[in-house]
Amino acid sequence: MITYLAAAIAAIVFYKHPQYCTLSAQAGCILASALGAVSAVRLLLSGQEKIILHPFESAIPFVSVSMTMDALSAFFILILSILTFCVSIYSIGYTAHYHGKRNVSLFHFLYSTFILSMVLVFTADNAVFFFMAWEIMAVLSYFLVVFESEQEENRQAGLIYIVMTHLGTAFLMIAFMLMFYYTNTLDLYASSDHIPDTGRNLMFLFFLIGFATKAGVMPLHIWLPYAHPAAPGNVSALMSGIMIKTAVYGLLRFVFLYLGIETPWWGLLILVIGMGSAVFGVLYALIEQNIKKLLAYSSIENMGIIFIGLGIAFLAFAREIHWVGALALTAALMHCFNHTLFKGGLFLGVGSIHYATHTKNMEELGGLIKRMPVTAVFFLGSALSISAIVPFNGFIGEWLTYQSIFASISSENAALNITLIISVAVLALSGALAAACFIKLFGISFLGHPRSKQAVQAEEVPFTMNLGSGLLASLCLLGGLFPLIPLNLLSRVISSITGNGVVGQLQGGFLLAWYPLKISGNNNTVSPLLILVIVVLLIVISLLLLRAFGGSYRERKFSTWDCGFHSLTPRMQYSGTAFAKPIKIVFKIFFQSSRDLKFQGDHPYHPESMEYTITTESVFEKYVYVPVLIWVTAWSKRLKFMIQTGSVHTYLLYIFIAVLVLMLYNRLG
Amino acid sequence: MIAIANNLIQLLVILLLAPMVDGVIRKCKALSQKRQGAPVLQMYYDLFKLIQKESVVSETASWIYKATPYIVFSTAAAGALLVPITTLVPSTQLSGDIILLFYLLALGRFFMCLSALDTGSTFGGMGSSREAMISSLIEPSILVSVFTIGLIAGSTSIYQMMRAMTEVGNPLFHPVFILTFLAMLIIILAETSRIPVDDPATHLELTMVHEAMLLEYSGRHLALMEYGAAIKQLILMTLVANLFLPMDQLISFPGVGAFILSIVLYSLRVIFLSIIIAITEISTVKFRFFSIPNLAALSFILSFLGFLQYFVLGR
């Protein structure tokens, strides 16, 4: 933690020399993240309860900077550290293109303090401190988002972001005040037994709204597709990788550990929100041409999947089936972990594309695999993981989620069964659509002919950038092949939360991670390493057999089949819009697209040029947010006219009335 | 030891039987059109001929184009190791989970779609985009049917499910299983690109879905892709044959003889199923592409109703 501070200070000190600034700040971050990871793992392995640090106690009541790290915090700090490590390595190369153009030291200062604030969020043990850290995190990320602030759309994005975050934080504040009202203390590790039922329900709702805004699930997601593309590449990776997970941490810490689950409708609400986000997120991701916006919508989808896992866990705990709940919680947290890794890798890859070609529009890319081969391989690894393909780590998270739903259906309540099977269908649909989405992203950007001059001139990115994204991609692969290593760490977290270890149900000893995953009571086994070994063996066997039966491999290079035309231009390839068009037509209720065709020329049958525009409506914005916004602005205008009369006497009158009311309250209360 | 030998025999049987299924279907279609048609073993001859030819590779293609046939073939063959032919031998670690099976086949499909985009031709993009849509729409139905059977059997391991179905007796006399069987038939038609979803014998590029992705391939690459597709078809048919038409409970004597009898019965069931698929192909036409969501919705409803009949309505 101190190292993060040192990194931030170093950034300011080296204000004049961009080179040294970058190197020292990032080196500081790398060191700090390594230390963080080591301490988190040590805490998890040793089975210790918590570590308590009290740096400051101050005289102001309720404000004390005290931090506690228990198993749940340790897990999240571990994820944060791994991501920061790789992103910092990446940033050494990425911020090189800011040298001389912008204020690099400011960037590094903001970057280091942003990570510091997230560490504080994870370890706060006192509601006020948590709230302070939360606010600091929001403000710093706003500054990072509008870092390239001369473009209008970035400012707009920052505005939407800060407004939505503050709305969420307002709800959190109400929930904290309720907490204080009922229990007279703001310590997060205290018990919550005295809070009556209505209070619990209200607090749950407010916590949910506050954290759901930060997580970016439907219907509070509209800031995500604007904010993540506007931020610089490595910041988007951090935001999408870990900042939206702070919402999951918050939900678990406050609702699960503090309030305790008793009512089933909490889990049901989270489940339904998760299902909606999963489907809508991936549908809107499919039709995007801006590569960063596509990844932002995909983050919405993955948060939906995590919320589905959380919902199943809460449902199971409310019904007192603890091992199913532990399994579902493991699935949700495992997906958090995996999502950080592969989404970080994807955003870093996209940042590399932007660095090399200076465009974010998929329709101008193409053929990059021959010009940036190393980036392509790592990007492919992350894309395969997010589509939950064996043997990468995304599959393990999805498999665990399916197994937890499987274990929860078997009860008597019919409505619950129907909802659970519909959630299976939703998970399957969103998984398959996500695979289609990433086929589109990788295929159109990297494969085929280049569609523009910038794509033709693209060059391979610097070594450090590749190292960063390569580390993440290889962690994805390793996590998929040896799933028991992260799962063992997770099970300690889960057992400290719920008292149920899931690894007892998952076979295999500690660190002997190539044993297959197995859920007892179910008798099914999944062993990705074995599958990989079999696949490689089969490839070798098929090569040998082909050599034996068919003679040696002869190849002739020729141009692609062009149906008799002589030249295939890059425009004849499938574009991103075209790839997603069938799915857009099938789901046209959600998109409400419209077409426009304009001619230029004297006569419509002999135009000189035509322009064809397809637009899709953003359903939530148009039907939900804009009317609310219009109503709020109209109402506040009217209020303004009533209150701000411009006359000094009225203002003095207000002060007088306020003083009288306070004195009265003091007398009566 | 016996279990590993069982798995290897299973792999061999599936590898040998896969082109025969294709031959049977083609022969049925030819006979129904009052032609002789190609011999039943035609696909073996085709594969052998293709292996010996040279490959023509496009200049735009990258390593993905050349790696995909191997990946498609080996994922399909690895899937063949996971699906038991006979339930007489108890399972090992290898007889896997059904969710694992479907996501393994998804690996092959991912790379196939990518390789079609790799060559930079219009037909490849068209095939990829259509295949992406069809597979996304059919996926919920697959998982709901699989979950229904798995929940009845108590596990998602394929061996457990087949074992449980042999204990049920005649599955097709229960409402749950009829509905799930019909849903899985539609799933097989969609996943193996048969009429009414996609015509495997078409020559018009505009109507191709699966063929469009194979358009650029030639020589041994084409042989591997076709073989991989045939193996995938046989795996899905094995699932249906063993889950819905189980005959292993009729074999009451142990020993090697029983094992061989079980494999022979399995082959007969597979041929029976391929005749059913051929009859379906003969009696309908390829649907308009945007009528495929109707078919996918029907399949989803069938599997959902199957789940309802058992878990909500109690039988």
Place this chain on the structure above:
Amino acid sequence: MDSYFDILSVLILLSSIILVSHKRIKSYIKTFRIQSALIALTAGIMGWNSLMEEGSFDILVVCVIIVLLKVIFIPRLLHKTYGSVEYKVEKDFFLNIPLLILICCGLVVFVYFSVSNISGLNEDHLNLQVVNSFSVILIGLFFMISRKWALGQMIGFLVIENGIFVTAIFSTNGMPFIVDIGIFIDMITAILIMGIMVMQINKQFDSININKLKNLKG
């Protein structure tokens, strides 16, 4: 025996859902025919059972009447009526077909929730057959709502008829003979009248799209 009835009730439900997913005139009539054949089979098995056990003929007679009327006579009548219509495939729908199928699914769930509390029907386990056959009635009504051509209304009415009959025989193992005959006579009259009306509408307006009746508004 009970399992045969289970399967038959599921197949009848299936045929009504397949009916919703079709678009051509001939497919409507063919699916209706298959559904009536299945119902006749059900009634036949039930009638055979009652003949063996009690020696009573009524259900068998009803089965024969169904075969004559609904499997042979009415489809032929419908074919003749619609032979002269110009367009044979319905193209214009209020909602698209996958959505209609999903709504049918929701109807089945809804029927389950309404019927599951009736204690007379569900002695120790839930009566699967009643839920399935009741859904056929609702799906028939839904079919009437969702189609714009007059043929849709007729077939929907006939499917409702089918559904009522099947619900009755599943829940009480046979209806009084007189009631059955009465229903059939009513149905025949209604069909004959509807058939004649549609022929006249087609001759007069050259279209059987009843949505155009809106033009007659004030």
